[in-house]
Amino acid sequence: MEKLRNGFLFPEIGKRQVAHMVKYPNAEVISLGVGNTTEPIPSVVTKAMAEYALALSTHEGYRGYGAEQGDKRLRETIAEKMYANMGINGSEVFISDGAQCDIARLQMLFGSNMTIAVQDPTFPGYVDMGIIMGQTGEYDDKLNKYKGIEYLRCEPRNNFFPDFSKVPRTDIIFFCSPNNPTGQAASREQLKELVEVAKLNGSIIVYDSAYSSYICDDSPRSIYEIPGAKEVAIEISSFSKFAGFTGVRLGWAVVPAELSYSGGFPVLRDFDRIVCTSFNGASCISQIGGLACLSDEGFKAIKDVIGVYRENAKIIVDTFASLGKEVYGGVNSPYAWVHFPGRKSWDVFTEILEETHIITVPGCGFGPGGEGFVRVGAFNRRECILEASRRFRSYFG
Amino acid sequence: MGKLQAGYLFPEIARRRAAHLSKNPDAQVISLGIGDTTEPIPDVITNAMAERARALSTVEGYSGYGAEQGEKKLRSAIASTYYKGLGIDESDIFVSDGAKCDISRLQVLFGSGVKIAVQDPSYPAYVDSSVIMGQTGLYDNQRYASIEYMRCDPQNGFFPDLSLISNADVIFFCSPNNPTGSAASREQLTQLVQYAKKTGSIIVYDSAYAMYISDDSPKSIYEIDGAREVAIEISSFSKYAGFTGVRLGWTVVPKELLFSDGFPVAKDFNRIVCTCFNGASNIAQAGGLACLSPEGLKAMQSTINFYKENTQIIMDTFTKLGFNVYGGKNAPYVWVHFPGRSSWDVFAEILEKANVVTTPGSGFGPGGEGFVRVSAFGHRENVLEASRRMSQLYK
Numbered sequence: 001m002e003k004l005r006n007g008f009l010f011p012e013i014g015k016r017q018v019a020h021m022v023k024y025p026n027a028e029v030i031s032l033g034v035g036n037t038t039e040p041i042p043s044v045v046t047k048a049m050a051e052y053a054l055a056l057s058t059h060e061g062y063r064g065y066g067a068e069q070g071d072k073r074l075r076e077t078i079a080e081k082m083y084a085n086m087g088i089n090g091s092e093v094f095i096s097d098g099a100q101c102d103i104a105r106l107q108m109l110f111g112s113n114m115t116i117a118v119q120d121p122t123f124p125g126y127v128d129m130g131i132i133m134g135q136t137g138e139y140d141d142k143l144n145k146y147k148g149i150e151y152l153r154c155e156p157r158n159n160f161f162p163d164f165s166k167v168p169r170t171d172i173i174f175f176c177s178p179n180n181p182t183g184q185a186a187s188r189e190q191l192k193e194l195v196e197v198a199k200l201n202g203s204i205i206v207y208d209s210a211y212s213s214y215i216c217d218d219s220p221r222s223i224y225e226i227p228g229a230k231e232v233a234i235e236i237s238s239f240s241k242f243a244g245f246t247g248v249r250l251g252w253a254v255v256p257a258e259l260s261y262s263g264g265f266p267v268l269r270d271f272d273r274i275v276c277t278s279f280n281g282a283s284c285i286s287q288i289g290g291l292a293c294l295s296d297e298g299f300k301a302i303k304d305v306i307g308v309y310r311e312n313a314k315i316i317v318d319t320f321a322s323l324g325k326e327v328y329g330g331v332n333s334p335y336a337w338v339h340f341p342g343r344k345s346w347d348v349f350t351e352i353l354e355e356t357h358i359i360t361v362p363g364c365g366f367g368p369g370g371e372g373f374v375r376v377g378a379f380n381r382r383e384c385i386l387e388a389s390r391r392f393r394s395y396f397g
Numbered sequence: 398m399g400k401l402q403a404g405y406l407f408p409e410i411a412r413r414r415a416a417h418l419s420k421n422p423d424a425q426v427i428s429l430g431i432g433d434t435t436e437p438i439p440d441v442i443t444n445a446m447a448e449r450a451r452a453l454s455t456v457e458g459y460s461g462y463g464a465e466q467g468e469k470k471l472r473s474a475i476a477s478t479y480y481k482g483l484g485i486d487e488s489d490i491f492v493s494d495g496a497k498c499d500i501s502r503l504q505v506l507f508g509s510g511v512k513i514a515v516q517d518p519s520y521p522a523y524v525d526s527s528v529i530m531g532q533t534g535l536y537d538n539q540r541y542a543s544i545e546y547m548r549c550d551p552q553n554g555f556f557p558d559l560s561l562i563s564n565a566d567v568i569f570f571c572s573p574n575n576p577t578g579s580a581a582s583r584e585q586l587t588q589l590v591q592y593a594k595k596t597g598s599i600i601v602y603d604s605a606y607a608m609y610i611s612d613d614s615p616k617s618i619y620e621i622d623g624a625r626e627v628a629i630e631i632s633s634f635s636k637y638a639g640f641t642g643v644r645l646g647w648t649v650v651p652k653e654l655l656f657s658d659g660f661p662v663a664k665d666f667n668r669i670v671c672t673c674f675n676g677a678s679n680i681a682q683a684g685g686l687a688c689l690s691p692e693g694l695k696a697m698q699s700t701i702n703f704y705k706e707n708t709q710i711i712m713d714t715f716t717k718l719g720f721n722v723y724g725g726k727n728a729p730y731v732w733v734h735f736p737g738r739s740s741w742d743v744f745a746e747i748l749e750k751a752n753v754v755t756t757p758g759s760g761f762g763p764g765g766e767g768f769v770r771v772s773a774f775g776h777r778e779n780v781l782e783a784s785r786r787m788s789q790l791y792k
Contacts, residue, residue, distance in 0.1 A: 040453060043454040045454075049680065053450060053680065053684075056446075065642060066642050100672075104672070104673035108529060132673070244453075247462060247463050249679075273401060274398075278501035280641075283642070283678040283680065284644075285446065
C-alpha cells in the first residue's frame with residue numbers, strides 16, 4: 001500500500017476544484033473532468049426498478065440472496081444482445097456492481113505473481129489495483145512509472161496502438177477500447193494483432209469495453225468479434241456510461257469457457273470461486289434496471305441519451321479543432337484528447353481552471369504517455385457544454 | 398486458488414439440494430440451510446427505494462457517482478443509530494454492498510503476509526478469502542496451514558481459550574456467532590480486546606446479527622474500553638432489513654486504529670475502497686436511510702422478532718427430542734449437537750428423509766463436526782412443517 005502515491009487522480013482534482021471555488025466563490029465552475037454522467041435515466045428503466053423495489057414488500061415479489069454470478073435472465077440477455085453471433089452464452093457472463101470492482105476481483109484472481117502490461121496512457125484503476133496486489137515495484141518519480149509494469153505507449157505517432165515488437169511478454173495485457181482517456185477505438189486489424197500477440201505469448205487480455213456503445217463506425221465493439229479471442233481474452237463492461245448507472249452500480253465480465261491457464265485449467269472456474277467468496281451479487285434492483293435497459297424500449301431510450309453525450313463530444317472536438325488545437329478521440333468516445341505540445345499537463349489543467357473555470361483532467365494522471373495532453377469529457381448538461389465551448393473559444397481564440 | 402477446497406460452502410449445499418430435487422421432483426423441500434431471509438421488506442423502506450429510483454429520471458433527482466465511502470446522510474445515521482456514545486462518528490463509517498464484500502476488501506488491505514485467527518467453527522468467508530489472498534498454507538486434515546483455529550464449543554462456553562492460541566495479526570470474531578448462535582459477554586470481549594492490545598493484533602468484529610440479541614450482551618465491540626485502538630467492525634442490513642438481495646452493509650474503521658508503524662488503518666482502507674470499489678448502489682443506500690428512520694427501525698425490529706419466534710420454535714423442537722441445542726437466544730441460528738456423527742451424514746439424512754435443508758457443521762470448520770446449523774429464516778408455515786418432520790424423523 002505504501003507504493004500508492006498520495007492523491008489518486010480524481011480525488012486530487014477534486015481537491016483543486018474545492019480550492020479554486022474557495023478562491024473564486026462566484027465563478028461558475030464547469031466540470032469536464034471526472035466522467036460522471038449527468039443525464040437522467042430513461043423512465044422505462046427507473047419505473048422497472050421502482051416497481052421491483054415495491055414488490056420486495058410483497059410475499060410473491062420478495063427475493064433474498066441472488067446467484068453471485070447474477071440473474072440468469074440478465075446474463076442471457078447480455079449474451080444475446082451484446083455478443084450476438086460471437087458464441088458467448090449466459091453462463092460465461094458474470095454480473096457485477098461495476099467495472100472497477102471487476103478489475104479488483106480479476107486482479108485478486110491473478111494474484112501478486114503476475115506481470116501486467118497497460119496502455120500508456122490508460123485508466124489508472126488497472127495500475128492502482130496492480131500495486132495493491134503487489135504486482136509492481138517502486139514508483140519512479142522521474143519516469144512517472146511503476147517498476148515491474150510494462151507501459152504500452154499509445155500516441156498519435158503509432159495510431160494509438162502499441163508496437164508489440166518492442167515490448168517484453170507479460171502474463172496479462174489490459175486493453176481499453178474505445179480508450180479512456182485517448183478516445184481511440186482500436187480497428188479490427190489492430191485487435192487481430194493484439195489477439196495474435198496474446199496467443200503467441202500465452203498472455204490473457206483483459207479487454208475493457210465500457211465505452212463500446214459510443215462507437216459510431218465499424219470498429220469492433222467487442223474483442224470477441226476477433227476470431228480466436230475467446231481463448232485469450234476476458235472482457236469487462238459496464239452500464240455506467242451506457243445507461244447512466246454510475247450511482248446505481250451494474251456491470252459485467254465475460255470469461256469464455258475456452259479461456260484456460262497454461263496448465264489447461266479453465267479460468268472461468270477460478271473466477272467463479274472468487275465471485276462466490278468475495279462477492280454476493282449486484283443489487284437485485286440494479287439488475288432489474290439492467291434488464292429494462294436491454295429491452296427494446298429501454299435500449300432505444302438509452303441510445304438517445306448516449307446520442308446527447310456524443311453530440312456534446314462533437315461540440316468539444318469541433319471547438320478545439322476550430323481553435324487550431326490537435327484533438328483526438330471524441331468520435332467513438334465521450335472523451336476528447338487534446339494535445340498541448342511541449343507543455344506540462346498539470347500546468348495546462350491549472351491554466352484552464354484559472355482562466356476559464358473549467359475542470360479537465362491532466363493527461364499525465366493516466367501515465368507518462370499522457371504528458372502534454374488534457375482529457376476533456378462530454379459528460380455534462382448541454383448548456384454547460386455550450387458555455388464551456390464559448391469560454392474555450394474566448395480564451396484560446 | 399489451487400489450495401481452495403471444492404466450492405464455497407453454500408453453493409455446494411445448493412448443488413446437493415438441486416440434486417435431491419431432481420431425484421425427487423415432487424418433494425416439498427424446505428430450506429433452513431443458507432441464512433436467506435424470506436420475509437418481505439417493510440413498506441417504508443421499499444417506498445424510499447422506489448422514490449429514489451424514480452427520481453433518477455429527473456434532472457433534479459439524478460445522481461451519478463457517489464462518494465465511494467457512502468452517502469453522508471447514511472454514514473451519519475449509521476453512526477448515530479448504532480454507535481451513539483461509543484466515540485465513533487460518521488467519518489469512521491464506510492458503506493458497502495455487504496459484509497462478504499467488506500471481508501475481501503479488508504483481506505486485500507491486510508495483504509498476503511498476515512496470519513489470521515478465526516473461531517472454529519465460523520463463517521467460511523474469513524478462511525476462504527484468506528486462502529485466496531495467499532495468507533495460508535495447504536489444506537490438510539480439515540485445516541489450512543498457518544491459520545489459527547480458535548476452538549469454540551460447549552465446553553468452553555463458545556469462547557476460545559486465548560492462552561492456547563499462537564499470535565495472529567488479524568483475529569476474526571463474529572458475535573452473535575454464525576453458526577453457533579453464541580453471543581460473547583462483556584467480560585469475554587474485554588478479554589479479547591486486552592489480548593489484541595497485548596499482541597498488537599487487529600480484531601475484525603462481525604456484528605451482522607447484533608440486533609438479534611435478547612439479553613445484555615454487547616451489540617458492538619466498541620462498547621468495550623480500548624476497542625477503538627484494536628478493532629474494525631463489520632455489519633450488514635441483510636439480516637435486519639431483508640437486504641440479502643438489495644446489498645448494503647458497512648465497516649467501521651476508527652481513527653484510533655493504527656498499524657504498528659503508527660499509520661492510520663482508515664487511510665489505507667479508504668484507498669482500497671476508492672480503488673477496488675465505486676460505492677454501494679444509491680438506491681440501496683436510500684433504502685438504508687429509510688431503515689434507520691424511527692419507522693424503519695420499528696419495522697426492522699418487527700421482522701427480526703418474527704425470525705426470533707421461528708428460532709424459538711426450532712429450539713423447542715430439538716430440545717423436546719432430547720438433543721443438546723445451542724444458540725438461538727441471541728441469533729437466528731440453532732446449533733444442534735449430533736455426538737459421534739458426521740455432520741455431512743446428518744445433513745444428507747435430514748435432506749433425504751425429511752426433505753429439509755440444513756447446514757453441516759463441518760462446513761464451518763473442524764470444530765463444527767458433529768453439529769448441524771438450522772437457520773430460522775423461513776415462512777412460519779415452513780418452519781412449523783420442518784419442525785413436524787424433525788419430530789417425526791428423530792422421535
